[in-house]
Amino acid sequence: MTTKSTAALNDAPPPGVAIVGTGFMGWVHWEALSRIGVPVVGVLGSSTEKGRRFAERFGGLSQPRAYRDFTELLADPLVTSVHVAVPNRLHFAMTTEALLAGKHVLCEKPLAMNSQESAELVELARQCPSLAAGVNYNIRYYPLCLEIRERIRAGELGELFHIAGSYVQDWLLKPTDYNWRVLTDEGGELRAIADIGTHWLDLVSTVSGLEVEAVCADLFTAHPTRQRPAGEIETFQGKIGAPSQTTSVPISTEDYGCVMLRFRGGARGVLWVSQVTAGRKNCLRLEIAGARQALEWNSERPNELWIGHRDRANELLLRDPALLSPGARSAADYPGGHNEGYADSFKQCFRSFYQYIAAGDFSEPAPFPTFADGHREIELCEAILRSQKENRWVTV
Ligand SMILES: NC(=O)c1ccc[n+]([C@@H]2O[C@H](COP(=O)([O-])OP(=O)(O)OC[C@H]3O[C@@H](n4cnc5c(N)ncnc54)[C@H](O)[C@@H]3O)[C@@H](O)[C@H]2O)c1
DSSP: OOHHHHHHHHHSOOOOEEEEOOSHHHHHHHHHHHHTTOOEEEEEOSSHHHHHHHHHHHHGGGOOEEOSSHHHHHHOTTOOEEEEOSOGGGHHHHHHHHHHTTOEEEEOSSSSSSHHHHHHHHHHHHHOTTSOEEEOOGGGGSHHHHHHHHHHHTTTTOSEEEEEEEEEOOTTOSTTOOOGGGSHHHHOSOOHIIIIIHHHHHHHHHHHOOOEEEEEEEEEOSOSEEEEESSOOOTTGGGTOOOSOEEEEEOOSOSEEEEEEEETTSOEEEEEEESOOTTOSSEEEEEEEESSOEEEEETTSTTEEEEEOSSSOOEEEEOOGGGSOHHHHTTOOSOTTSOOOHHHHHHHHHHHHHHHHHHOOTTSOOSSOBHHHHHHHHHHHHHHHHHHHHTSOEEO
16 A cells, blocks of 8 residues: 555544445345445434334444434434445435535445436536545456456457347246336336346446447336335345235336447447346346457356357366456455355445545546446436337437
8 A cells, every 4th residue: 555545544534334225235235344344333224213123133233323314324423435225216316415425425226317317426426536436336346257357358359249148037027026116216217227237238348348339229018017015125025925915006117128239349239138037036147259269157157257269178267266367366255166146246346445445545546336337327228218219229
């Protein structure tokens, strides 16, 4: 660490995180933070009681506060950063208020509901040069995804011809499956593409360095009506128990989407996403074809990288720090054979965020996904939506 960053580290208050949202992402963030030794000092749930129950369940001996509201959270001097893990419609306002209150922000994806909001957040982050502002595109941090990036950068694949893949789930398969995401007002006009497709798109741009130039989309809503339960159903929880009382609600967000892609420079791509494919739990697949070789990775077998050759036998690289490029090894904490997965990708993303803050030199480029990355994903989503509505290729 440099003298400058050591000084900054010494001057900076100790990190203290407040997590907003006590659903699926709330506890995933909590667990990842605890694994890197960054303390959670408080939580905000949709009610104080819910926040308290969450703090008791996950806080152990650390006794984090359960705030009454967001104003109380922002007024807590122990809070140096805010993790926004609530439904998408709340991201813009909470992120804005947190930055204006002088807190670092790590916001869940998508950064906002539309590109006007995300552009405002990019500008606000620029006006707060001593605050870190990140969006949680965590998939980038799988060690073998970083290995793909390193191999492409080293030229091992040669010229990239095309990139194909998918992100497929089954938790919204039935018309009785429900979560706030299915509603345009809560999650945005695009659902499957914005919710999981942007993870794939972010991953592709990170590993390949390619920028999407134009898109052509075909979207489909398998269930134009869903059964909404009386109470709240957090992410994935609907698969565990069926609620007794429901009302029918019309749904316009897509369950499935297929997008053809043209990248600047000429490479082509295709992505399909679905939240209604039985048996696929969280299956992100990526296949990159270059002039010399191809690579394939699947998030449900995240410790294996397939390397395709034309003139010799194909290879299967098992994640092992000793076998990875230096740029990927730093994200692999466990020896080969001890698998690392989804939870580890959050740990690595947050580590990169908090190491950047600790180093204290905000003139350095941020190593984590930034608001600019979040804004780009939303612009892509809007181009995809326009392509669907106008039934044509749309330039991004
Ligand atoms: N990076 C990833 O891999 C990933 C995965 C899942 C979800 N997400 C993102 O995380 C965010 C949260 O999604 P989730 O799956 O955890 O949803 P969820 O439904 O499981 O949980 C959302 C929580 O927010 C709470 N909440 C609602 N309004 C609130 C308010 N005003 N104040 C405080 N809490 C409030 C709800 O009570 C609920 O507990 C979304 O933006 C989603 O896109 C990211």
